[in-house]
Amino acid sequence: MPVRVDVRTSANLLGRVLTALAGPLAVLAVVALLYREPVAPFVVPAAGSLAAGVGLSRLERDDPGPREAFLLVALAWLSIALVGAVPFLVAGVGTLADPVNAVFESMSGITTTGATVVGSFEIHARSILLWRSVLQWLGGLGILVLAVGVLSGLSVSGAQLMETETQNQNVTKLTPRIARTARLLGGIYAGLTGLLVLVLLVLRLVGLAPNMTLYNAVAHALTTVSTAGFSPEAASIGAFSPAVQWVVIVFMLVGATNFVLIYFVLQGDSSRLRESEEFKFYIGVVAFAAVIVAGVLALDGQFATTEETVRHALFNVVSIITTTGYATVDFDTWSTGARHVLFLGMFMGGMAGSTTCSIKTVRWLVVAKTFRRDLFTAIHPTAVVPVRISGGAVDEGTIRDSYVFILASIVLFAALTVFVVADAARAGVEIGEFAAMGAAASTFLNIGPAFGFAGPYGSYEGFPVTTKLVMTVMMWIGRIEIVPVLVLFTPSFWRS
Amino acid sequence: MPVRVDVRTSANLLGRVLTALAGPLAVLAVVALLYREPVAPFVVPAAGSLAAGVGLSRLERDDPGPREAFLLVALAWLSIALVGAVPFLVAGVGTLADPVNAVFESMSGITTTGATVVGSFEIHARSILLWRSVLQWLGGLGILVLAVGVLSGLSVSGAQLMETETQNQNVTKLTPRIARTARLLGGIYAGLTGLLVLVLLVLRLVGLAPNMTLYNAVAHALTTVSTAGFSPEAASIGAFSPAVQWVVIVFMLVGATNFVLIYFVLQGDSSRLRESEEFKFYIGVVAFAAVIVAGVLALDGQFATTEETVRHALFNVVSIITTTGYATVDFDTWSTGARHVLFLGMFMGGMAGSTTCSIKTVRWLVVAKTFRRDLFTAIHPTAVVPVRISGGAVDEGTIRDSYVFILASIVLFAALTVFVVADAARAGVEIGEFAAMGAAASTFLNIGPAFGFAGPYGSYEGFPVTTKLVMTVMMWIGRIEIVPVLVLFTPSFWRS
Numbered sequence: 001m002p003v004r005v006d007v008r009t010s011a012n013l014l015g016r017v018l019t020a021l022a023g024p025l026a027v028l029a030v031v032a033l034l035y036r037e038p039v040a041p042f043v044v045p046a047a048g049s050l051a052a053g054v055g056l057s058r059l060e061r062d063d064p065g066p067r068e069a070f071l072l073v074a075l076a077w078l079s080i081a082l083v084g085a086v087p088f089l090v091a092g093v094g095t096l097a098d099p100v101n102a103v104f105e106s107m108s109g110i111t112t113t114g115a116t117v118v119g120s121f122e123i124h125a126r127s128i129l130l131w132r133s134v135l136q137w138l139g140g141l142g143i144l145v146l147a148v149g150v151l152s153g154l155s156v157s158g159a160q161l162m163e164t165e166t167q168n169q170n171v172t173k174l175t176p177r178i179a180r181t182a183r184l185l186g187g188i189y190a191g192l193t194g195l196l197v198l199v200l201l202v203l204r205l206v207g208l209a210p211n212m213t214l215y216n217a218v219a220h221a222l223t224t225v226s227t228a229g230f231s232p233e234a235a236s237i238g239a240f241s242p243a244v245q246w247v248v249i250v251f252m253l254v255g256a257t258n259f260v261l262i263y264f265v266l267q268g269d270s271s272r273l274r275e276s277e278e279f280k281f282y283i284g285v286v287a288f289a290a291v292i293v294a295g296v297l298a299l300d301g302q303f304a305t306t307e308e309t310v311r312h313a314l315f316n317v318v319s320i321i322t323t324t325g326y327a328t329v330d331f332d333t334w335s336t337g338a339r340h341v342l343f344l345g346m347f348m349g350g351m352a353g354s355t356t357c358s359i360k361t362v363r364w365l366v367v368a369k370t371f372r373r374d375l376f377t378a379i380h381p382t383a384v385v386p387v388r389i390s391g392g393a394v395d396e397g398t399i400r401d402s403y404v405f406i407l408a409s410i411v412l413f414a415a416l417t418v419f420v421v422a423d424a425a426r427a428g429v430e431i432g433e434f435a436a437m438g439a440a441a442s443t444f445l446n447i448g449p450a451f452g453f454a455g456p457y458g459s460y461e462g463f464p465v466t467t468k469l470v471m472t473v474m475m476w477i478g479r480i481e482i483v484p485v486l487v488l489f490t491p492s493f494w495r496s
Numbered sequence: 497m498p499v500r501v502d503v504r505t506s507a508n509l510l511g512r513v514l515t516a517l518a519g520p521l522a523v524l525a526v527v528a529l530l531y532r533e534p535v536a537p538f539v540v541p542a543a544g545s546l547a548a549g550v551g552l553s554r555l556e557r558d559d560p561g562p563r564e565a566f567l568l569v570a571l572a573w574l575s576i577a578l579v580g581a582v583p584f585l586v587a588g589v590g591t592l593a594d595p596v597n598a599v600f601e602s603m604s605g606i607t608t609t610g611a612t613v614v615g616s617f618e619i620h621a622r623s624i625l626l627w628r629s630v631l632q633w634l635g636g637l638g639i640l641v642l643a644v645g646v647l648s649g650l651s652v653s654g655a656q657l658m659e660t661e662t663q664n665q666n667v668t669k670l671t672p673r674i675a676r677t678a679r680l681l682g683g684i685y686a687g688l689t690g691l692l693v694l695v696l697l698v699l700r701l702v703g704l705a706p707n708m709t710l711y712n713a714v715a716h717a718l719t720t721v722s723t724a725g726f727s728p729e730a731a732s733i734g735a736f737s738p739a740v741q742w743v744v745i746v747f748m749l750v751g752a753t754n755f756v757l758i759y760f761v762l763q764g765d766s767s768r769l770r771e772s773e774e775f776k777f778y779i780g781v782v783a784f785a786a787v788i789v790a791g792v793l794a795l796d797g798q799f800a801t802t803e804e805t806v807r808h809a810l811f812n813v814v815s816i817i818t819t820t821g822y823a824t825v826d827f828d829t830w831s832t833g834a835r836h837v838l839f840l841g842m843f844m845g846g847m848a849g850s851t852t853c854s855i856k857t858v859r860w861l862v863v864a865k866t867f868r869r870d871l872f873t874a875i876h877p878t879a880v881v882p883v884r885i886s887g888g889a890v891d892e893g894t895i896r897d898s899y900v901f902i903l904a905s906i907v908l909f910a911a912l913t914v915f916v917v918a919d920a921a922r923a924g925v926e927i928g929e930f931a932a933m934g935a936a937a938s939t940f941l942n943i944g945p946a947f948g949f950a951g952p953y954g955s956y957e958g959f960p961v962t963t964k965l966v967m968t969v970m971m972w973i974g975r976i977e978i979v980p981v982l983v984l985f986t987p988s989f990w991r992s
């Protein structure tokens with residue numbers, strides 16, 4: 001391990017990321033051509049990204065240590081957010097023509113958050129709206145690679161948690177296996193996305209989804225499997241038929257499932273999935289929340305039929321807990337009980353080893369099981385009892401990391417809420433406490449929609465510029481699990 | 497240690513507590529006589545408590561282990577809440593004549609919460625209103641004894657945290673020292689209460705507190721030093737002059753300071769207080785929150801003068817952070833920024849070894865310092881760095897317990913909010929998300945007032961009966977720091 005952080009190594013690896021980013025931008029240029037829309041918004045950043053990437057790749061590099069990996073991860077997400085904002089700026093249409101808005105939207109994309117500053121959707125080029133979806137799909141891919149690859153062996157990773165669940169498969173241990181696993185999970189990810197495009201088009205063919213064009217199928221497949229949530233439709237998935245909504249529910253749930261378990265299912269071994277305590281816990285939480293929301297909606301007489309009540313309750317609960325952030329209706333108009341459960345659901349997240357954001361169910365499961373163990377040791381102080389998940393013992397370091405991560409998330413969320421309300425008071429922007437908490441949780445935990453004017457059918461455009469900048473930073477911090485950014489601000493990171 | 501829980505030992509010790517409880521009830525009977533008010537509300541429970549206490553004390557007892565101590569603590573707070581409700585029921589006046597309300601009010605008293613179901617104060621006898629204050633003073637005393645005594649050596653205690661701060665003084669280690677320390681802190685507690693009575697009466701003598709009668713001085717001294725917050729005045733401390741409000745600010749701050757440090761100050765050694773990192777942290781948090789609230793109030797032009805802005809901001813921030821729960825104005829009418837900071841302040845609490853409730857500053861300090869250490873070890877994985885507070889290393893078990901306690905508190909708070917909003921939906925009670933969260937935090941963390949109809953000048957009477965019952969249980973769980981109640985619901989507690 002080098003004695004001081006080797007910036008050149010991180011920069012070299014960042015160069016490869018930026019070089020690769022030119023690819024999707026070039027694809028979007030072709031899409032723009034096909035739609036007879038301006039290509040400059042994509043050609044400009046593609047050229048820039050390629051030039052910067054090739055330049056950086058020429059730097060000498062060594063084997064990266066933890067510090068170089070943290071620096072790479074932090075810089076990669078930040079750089080893509082900046083490059084990703086260029087198409088919006090060059091296009092220069094509507095709210096996205098503003099630099100702060102453009103960077104907010106791009107960061108919201110690559111972090112798979114889905115919080116939008118778009119005011120009206122119809123004024124934007126289709127290629128621009130598709131770029132939002134592509135950014136999110138790339139963000140989901142990046143997280144999968146991060147989970148198995150770069151962060152493996154670093155103390156902050158979801159990798160140990162993923163391993164806990166996959167029981168000594170050690171899929172992440174050896175470098176060749178890391179690359180192989182990353183390719184494998186990436187393949188599953190791409191395959192699921194393709195499958196969803198197909199399913200949506202079949203629904204249209206059989207007459208169950210009249211407005212599901214190829215464009216819409218692709219745009220929504222990209223942001224469903226990545227549990228990311230951008231939609232080119234102002235009404236989100238509410239623009240489509242009930243059949244589409246049910247299909248999207250299933251694919252959001254799949255996108256929030258541990259991809260290693262999905263791999264085993266594809267290998268014909270579904271026992272691991274069925275026996276996974278985390279999977280049962282995750283499905284149980286979704287069901288529990290959906291039952292409460294459906295109950296409240298039924299009490300309120302919000303919908304005419306039971307199917308509608310169940311569908312809208314389930315869809316929006318799944319959308320929030322899987323951190324996707326789609327909506328089928330404006331749930332901001334629902335009553336307290338329903339909205340509050342959605343708010344708390346933001347802190348859950350899907351399984352480790354999935355594309356989801358937020359805290360993730362395995363951490364909550366670890367903490368809950370540890371608490372039960374602690375109640376036992378409180379009365380049997382000399383007993384030594386391991387915490388077990390799906391039969392395997394969870395090591396105490398992983399338990400500690402789960403506590404630290406959850407609490408750090410909650411504290412940073414709370415700090416963000418203070419900034420949001422204080423900055424709103426300063427700028428004279430009217431916002432309620434719950435709306436402020438919702439927007440803070442939804443951006444930092446990378447969900448997307450919140451309540452009030454930042455509701456599912458609203459926009460974050462109304463926040464003060466300073467709040468939007470801070471939220472942009474918090475989306476970045478939240479998506480790469482806090483530590484890779486925060487360590488950069490400790491003096492010892494830069495010292496030898 | 498006995499192989500199964502020795503219920504008789506716990507019952508014997510509970511008997512002593514109930515016997516002692518007859519004393520304050522007898523005092524209140526005398527007060528009622530002096531005021532020519534009915535004595536039955538106090539004579540009836542005094543007789544019952546004495547009879548039950550003497551009966552239970554006859555049971556054989558052994559040395560209590562952890563299980564017996566947990567059982568005793570849980571039963572003591574529950575029994576006093578039940579006995580303490582009898583005066584309200586026998587008096588049978590207003591909302592307190594209802595059994596659920598009476599038990600809620602009594603539990604709110606003994607847990608030093610201060611959430612009230614009283615609708616109008618003027619209809620109640622002065623002795624009845626004073627009983628609320630006495631219950632809170634006893635509750636504060638109970639917590640001091642608990643902190644140094646009963647919970648010492650049990651894994652859930654604030655005792656290690658207190659020790660951390662007092663650096664190997666081991667005030668809590670040996671049984672004779674426990675008794676001595678408990679008496680010492682109890683003496684300081686009583687002395688501070690007497691001092692406040694005197695100061696308030698002097699203010700009246702010099703014309704700075706026209707309406708500060710002896711009754712009011714005693715009633716408020718009892719609930720200030722105990723950081724408990726019941727007031728016989730509908731306007732709480734808002735009924736008194738600015739001079740009284742400033743004095744109460746100081747005594748709330750003192751009541752929330754580690755009593756061991758106060759002991760050293762009284763011994764002429766104030767260096768421990770000045771060098772205590774927890775004390776600086778606690779004062780820093782109060783100042784930070786007060787500055788934000790004062791800033792928001794100033795922006796809003798809420799008050800005419802700077803003195804008023806500063807006083808009301810500081811008073812209500814101190815009241816919430818020290819978990820007292822007094823108010824000088826109806827802060828529920830303040831704007832989002834101010835109310836939100838008060839809400840978050842509920843999760844802080846004062847120092848360990850004080851009478852305050854909630855999470856307590858030392859736990860937050862431990863967690864914050866550990867996080868900084870973890871950022872260091874994330875980039876230096878092989879480094880071994882202890883977490884230090886006021887120079888002494890905090891052991892890893894205490895760090896873990898801090899994480900567990902904070903997270904358990906937050907999760908139980910969140911669970912209570914779900915119950916509150918769902919039950920309100922069921923019962924057709926209108927409540928907003930923020931008001932529901934405020935009421936949940938304020939009861940479970942033993943603060944007192946919340947927002948909406950349960951605001952500082954409001955009442956919890958409007959909640960559904962089921963919600964009030966659940967809140968009563970949650971005040972109980974929160975005050976004795978969760979574990980002593982929850983272990984009772986684990987099967988292994990009752991097995992040998």
Ligand SMILES: [K+]
Pocket residue numbers: 112113114227228229323324325446447448
């Ligand atoms: K999202």
Ligand SMILES: [K+]
Pocket residue numbers: 608609610723724725819820821942943944
């Ligand atoms: K209180």
